[in-house]
Amino acid sequence: MSNGLDIKDDLFNPPNQENPPESEPERADTETAKCPSCGANLVYSPEIHGLKCPYCGTEEKLAEDNFCEEQDFEKLFTDRAGEWAEETKVFRCTNCGATTVISRSELSKECAFCGTSNIVEREDMSGMRPDAVLPFLLTKENAGERLKAWAKKKIFAPSSFKKSVKPEKIYGNYSPSFTFDSDTVSPYVGRLGKYYYTTRMVNGKTVRTRHIRYYNISGTHRARFDDVLVQAANNIPQKTLDKIQPFDTNNSQEYSADYLHGFSATQYDRDGKECWKVAQSIMYENVKKQILAGYSYDVVGYLDVRMNCHNITYKYVLLPLYVGHYKFKQKLYNFFVNGRNGKVAGKSPLSPIRVGFVVLIALGILAGIIYWFISQNGGI
Ligand SMILES: [Zn+2]
Ligand SMILES: [Zn+2]
Structure with a gap:
């Protein structure tokens, strides 16, 4: 929700038409990125912001100013968005259920969410082609x-969990999200109340009573929202994503399959139209907060807001996440690292022995306090 609060007047990405990328030889997205020296598959390297050959080290830089334009909202309701199927394959993990998209040129590999290779290719669910990608800044080692x-700070986690957290067991996976920009014009009416107090004497004592004085409000609130972020996949909880925010989506680059080489993406469960509904409710709640912030009140009698959205644009953007996993007592735990700012969030397993030990110590301290209290009060 924190993103919805970011209201900026005019924070737009530089339009591409005025700033065309340097005349690098264009490679079709569907083509495999092959190393010009040795022919191996190139992979995206966050360190050089480009493609790198894992065998001979040949580097191919990508433009860093190919900022993604905001997309016309109408596009969400037409077929103009384009299918992603041509350049990708979709796999479903039979172990944990994650649906993953990888570049067509790559061989199938382990599931990013559980590390097993129990993945089967799916013909359907290709979905819409992303408009933008926020490139990874951190390497797997950094993450x-x-x-x-x-993991070190998780005092209740089993020590085997702490030892298991290794770079070779984490995967770079893009999380699908939609961002929306919109101007909002919201006529509103409402009734707010302010407390006031009266005192009277009852049996020689002063009794203070609280009352509410109501007053009516009305007006039109205008606000612009920039990049309201809505998470589109089910296997990454919104709460977890909120913990590792922000994602600097204004630095998103125009999508190119190059960013997918060596990485995977999660398939979205909610499309742009569904995410727009979520974005509207985020904006609506924010508009309400902003309206109320303009008044002095203690209680809200009611507030009726009719929000209208104009100049709506969107981006279907892939966000960079490193995904870690750990299986403990038949349960899968996933944790995530923001591939830009390095923030970590997720669930860690609880070790019954460690929890029990801490509970015993706490009980011991409590028993001591009770004993002290009773002895001080002459009970013993
Ligand atoms: Zn090479
Ligand atoms: Zn899996």
């Missing part, structure tokens, strides 16, 4: 260090 530091 591994952040994860280790995070």
Whole structure:
């Protein structure tokens, strides 16, 4: 929800038509990115912001100013968005259920969410082609260090969990999200109340009573929302994503399959139209808060807001996440690292022994306090 609060007057990405990318030889997205020296598959490297050959080290930089334009809202309701199927394959993990998209040129590999290779290719569910990608800034090793530091602080987690957090066991996976921009014009009427107090004497004592004085409000509120972010996949809880925010979506680059080489993406469960509904409710709640912030009140009698959205644009953007997993007592735990700022969130397993130990110590301290209290009061 924190994103919805970001209201900026005019924070737009530079339009591409005025700033065309340098005349690098264009490679079709459907083509495999092959190393010009040795022919191996190139992979995206956050360190150089480009493609790198894992075998001979040949580098191919990508433009860094190919900012993604906001997309015309109408496009969401037409077929103009284009299918992603041509350049990708979709796999479903039979172990944990995650649906993953990888570049067509790559061989199938382990599931990013559970690490098993029980994945089967699906013909359907290709979905809409992304408009934008927020490239990874951190390497797998950087993310591994952040994860280790995070795991160390989990005092209730079993020690085997802390030892298991290794860079080779985490995967770079893009999380599908939609961002929306909109101007809002919201006529409103409402009734707010302010407390006031009266005092009277009852049996020689002063009794203070609280009352509410109501007053009516009305007006028209205008606000612009920039990049309200809505998470589109089910296997990453919105709460978890909120914990590792922000994602600097204004730096999103125009989508290219190059960013997918060596990484995977999660398939969205909610499409743009569904996410727009979520974005509207985020904006609506924010508009309400902003209206109320303009008044002095203690209680809200009612507030009726009719929000109208204009100049709506959107982006279907892939967000960079490193995903870690751990299986403990038949349960799968996933944790996530923001591939831009390194923030970590997720669930860690609880070790019954460690929890029991801490509970015993706490009980011991409590028993001590009770004993002290009783002896001080002459009970013993
Ligand atoms: Zn090479
Ligand atoms: Zn899986």
